[in-house]
Amino acid sequence: MTEYEAVIGLETHIQLNTTTKIFCSCKADSWFDPPNTNVCPVCTGLPGVLPVLNEKVVEKGALLAHAMHAELRPVSFFDRKNYFYPDLPKGYQISQYDMALAHGGYLDVPMPQGYTRRVGIWKLHLEEDAGKTRNERNQRLIDFNRCGVPLVEMVTGPDLRSADEAAQYLIRLRQLLRWLGVSEADMEKAHLRCDANVSIRPKGADYLNPKTEIKNVNSIDAVRNAINSEVERQIREVEAGRRVEAWTLDWDEDTGVLRKMRSKETEADYRYFREPDLLPVYLTDEWKAAILADFPELPLERRARFIEQYGLPEYDAEILTAERKLSDYYENAVKAYGGDPKKVSNWLMNDVLRMINERGLAPDQMKLSPAFLAEILKLVDAGTINNSTGKALLVKVEESGQSPAAIVQAEGLAKVSDDAAIRAACQEVLAENPKEVESFRGGKETLMGWFVGQVMRKMRGKADAALAKKILEELLG
Ligand SMILES: [Zn+2]
Structure with missing residues (x-):
């Protein structure tokens, strides 16, 4: 044939x-x-x-x-x-x-x-x-x-x-x-x-x-x-x-x-x-x-440069250069942040892009500017807020137009890494859930994640999760 x-x-x-x-x-x-x-x-x-x-x-x-x-x-x-x-x-x-x-x-x-x-x-x-x-x-x-x-x-x-x-x-x-x-x-x-x-x-x-x-x-x-x-x-x-x-x-x-x-x-x-x-x-x-005075860098050239310059996987580079305004947003955020470009890409492709699509905005119409995104990432890096507070901040900044630092200050969102406060919360959680403590000690170690979640809830998401886990492990012997 x-x-x-x-x-x-x-x-x-x-x-x-x-x-x-x-x-x-x-x-x-x-x-x-x-x-x-x-x-x-x-x-x-x-x-x-x-x-x-x-x-x-x-x-x-x-x-x-x-x-x-x-x-x-x-x-x-x-x-x-x-x-x-x-x-x-x-x-x-x-x-x-x-x-x-x-x-x-x-x-x-x-x-x-x-x-x-x-x-x-x-x-x-x-x-x-x-x-x-x-x-x-x-x-x-x-x-x-x-x-x-x-x-x-x-x-x-x-x-x-x-x-x-x-x-x-x-x-x-x-x-x-x-x-x-x-x-x-x-x-x-x-x-x-x-x-x-x-x-x-x-x-x-x-x-x-x-x-x-x-x-x-x-x-x-x-x-x-x-x-x-x-x-x-x-x-x-x-x-x-x-x-x-x-x-x-x-x-x-x-x-x-x-x-x-x-x-x-x-x-x-x-x-x-x-x-x-x-x-x-x-x-x-x-x-x-x-x-031709300000003829732009073309999408495929920019895609190649993102892979080369920022070490992005092809998948990320493709999504980030799908649209010129999005790729400008990314690059401005990377410059303002100064840290790992892949981290900016992760936050942008998951959370920020979802907001852009849900709200039907162009990237340059966002109140959450590249500079504000960079500021949130820096607050997370410095340990001032934890990851989930950072994600919640994206929406708060977009809705209010206020700077991330101002919102953290006004709403008292800074992460609690005070050992004593977290220890007290851990003790409360264990005291309130004797059955789970028993199961855990009986070998059901997967319950650890659940305990950490309870502590986080008690502290309205502001606890340092890693520290909470360490204290829980210690208390549970
Ligand atoms: Zn005519």
Whole structure:
């Protein structure tokens, strides 16, 4: 039996998070707005209007291109892509064609199995979005809000070999877009849309078979499911001696079924020509330098540095660099603390991250600042408070905004390591629980933990647990 491998390329449309649209001053993100409320003569293509390029679109596009290791062109052009569709009022889309903002590039995608897949970028250009049609009660409704929303179209080479690899690519791309601050990259809100080109071939072959294009796969799970389903279908076709035709398929997430849409347009059908209403984009050296002036350390670089510099396990480094603000939080806390970076990671990944998620906050919105987290860790290290008081303090600081030291002072939370006070509490516990004392002396030594717990309860969590255990051992003989 022949073994097959999938050959997958992804075409993504990324909505840049500019305030206004690409060629007019209408609001760009209309997700929460009623249909046709963010429109004007320019984006609805009325006669006699002229587009004006939003420079923020070029800047965000250039940041993304740079992060993808693409080469920025000093001069690029906009072109008209002509096609007729009800949601495209001009009858053409302003896009870029042969002289796009950038060319080349790649994204390295680490896979959970341990290897890294380098995914080549074949196309990276700016364009405007079209509107949206919707079928409702036998009517075809059109919403022009999305017309003129700035997009980057990015097309990869056929470099991905499975549905899981395609999913990982999207996960890393989404992380990168948010990290750079160029897109919210929320697939549910169509900030990041994906089409997949899929073909199969015998494993190890180096030629390409005809591919199908799957449209409308708008979540990571949908990408995985749609590709898996299409790869299986193509294998069935080939095994049955049929040819795979170059169809365009529509993925229906609800039913998990691929439907044939139409045969694919070819490039010639679009009759591209230079957009005569826009000037070339001159990305001068000064402008480029200004855009890239505070280009950030990228997530995978930071992940590697966290492992190297702080001795973190890969697992920790991955979680801490999932989001830029979280990784900044971690690093600021490590600096303020000055102690073991792994300890900061433990507290952050367990308790602090849970608070962040439960409260729906961004790390930089926390009242529990990195400096306050560091202060709590220092109080624990100095023996002023015990571990569990420290954990409780995280919440108290977050809720009050007061410094940890002030709360310890005000609430008398400092650890009691006074031998006499703990000894008295231990004696009380033993006197109150003669049955347990008997069992313990009879050999049930696991009761020690329970005794310590009782002492801690008596002292409202403030006792030095290690000292309590020592005294109990002594009293129990
Ligand atoms: Zn407009």
